[in-house]
Amino acid sequence: MAMNVPYEAIGKGFVQQYYAMFDDPTQRPNLINMYNAETSFMTFEGLQIQGAIKIMEKLTVSKVSFRRSEMNAVAVPHIHIFVSKSVMRESLSFQKINRIITAIDSQPMFDGGVLINVLGRLQRVSSIPQIKKKTIQRLLMIVQTDEDQPHAYIQTFILKPIGTSFYVQHDIFRLALHDTADEDPPHAFSQCFVLKPMGNSYYCQHDIFRLNIHDSA
Numbered sequence: 724m725a726m727n728v729p730y731e732a733i734g735k736g737f738v739q740q741y742y743a744m745f746d747d748p749t750q751r752p753n754l755i756n757m758y759n760a761e762t763s764f765m766t767f768e769g770l771q772i773q774g775a776i777k778i779m780e781k782l783t784v785s786k787v788s789f790r791r792s793e794m795n796a797v798a799v800p801h802i803h804i805f806v807s808k809s810v811m812r813e814s815l816s817f818q819k820i821n822r823i824i825t826a827i828d829s830q831p832m833f834d835g836g837v838l839i840n841v842l843g844r845l846q847r848v849s850s851i852p853q854i855k856k857k858t859i860q861r862l863l864m865i866v867q868t869d870e871d872q873p874h875a876y877i878q879t880f881i882l883k884p885i886g887t888s889f890y891v892q893h894d895i896f897r898l899a900l901h902d903t904a905d906e907d908p909p910h911a912f913s914q915c916f917v918l919k920p921m922g923n924s925y926y927c928q929h930d931i932f933r934l935n936i937h938d939s940a
Contacts (some may be wrong), residue, residue: 724855726831726832726833726835727831727832727837727884728831728834730829730830730837731829731847732825733829733837733882733889734828734829734837734839735827735829735835737839737880737882737889738804738824738827738839738841738880740755741757741880742822742824745820746820746822746912747784751782751783752779752783754779754782754832755775755776755779756895757890757891758774758775758778758779758890758891759774759775759890759891759892760774760775760776761773761774762892763775763780763890763891763892763894764777764892764893764894765781765881765893765894765896766894766895766896767896767897768866768896768897768898769897775822776801778807779893783937789885791926800844808909817890820845820846821845821846822843822844822845822846823840823843823844823845823871823873824841824843825842825843825936826841826842826843826933827839827840828840828842828933829840830929830931830932832881832917832929833883833928834883834891835884836881836882836883836884837880837881837882837888837889838879838881838882838915838917838929838931839879839880839881839882840877840878840913840915840931840933841877841878841879841880842875842876842877842913842935843876843878844873844875844876844931845873845874845875845876846872846873846874858914868913873897874899875898875899876896876897876899876909877895877896877899877913877935878895878896878897879893879894879895880893880894881893881894881917883935895915898914899911899935910934910935910936911934911935912932912933912934912935913929913932913935914930914931914932914933915928915929915930916929916930
């Protein structure tokens with residue numbers, strides 16, 4: 724299969740659609756349709772997960788069951804993600820997330836897939852419960868301090884072609900946290916490799932390097 728020429732547009736279109744769904748509490752469960760039931764893998768902060776159901780158990784705050792149905796294609800420029808008419812049998816609540824994308828690096832793969840590496844920052848926004856007026860002042864400081872500072876992160880996707888669309892075969896997520904207190908610490912970086920077998924060894928077919936530098940003070 725030939726390499727996908729509009730790989731950069733595919734990468735940006737996928738990232739935009741994926742995070743739009745992830746960051747919307749009502750849409751996040753629909754991410755299950757971007758993963759394969761058996762051949763999708765996720766590494767979340769070092770934890771290895773396989774299969775769409777297990778991945779969604781990690782990404783959502785409670786389990787959700789779906790019913791299989793026909794598949795409808797949702798069009799994005801240069802990319803189609805198949806979204807099934809799945810039925811949620813359980814209501815969910817999620818924390819909101821503020822997200823800033825710093826860079827998206829993509830490479831075409833020889834099987835028609837796309838390798839995507841995302842550098843960004845995210846901030847958890849806690850929901851505010853119903854409280855009595857007399858406790859507002861006391862809780863205001865707690866609520867404000869619970870708004871944690873933005874954290875840098877790296878997320879890598881490998882999209883595999885399926886018909887005229889793609890699914891996420893590999894997904895690696897890691898917060899860019901380092902154990903350092905230096906006044907002038909070394910610059911953080913992320914580097915993603917894809918190794919391909921060659922006889923009884925391997926060669927590096929894909930290599931994406933990015934310094935973790937964000938436009939922020």
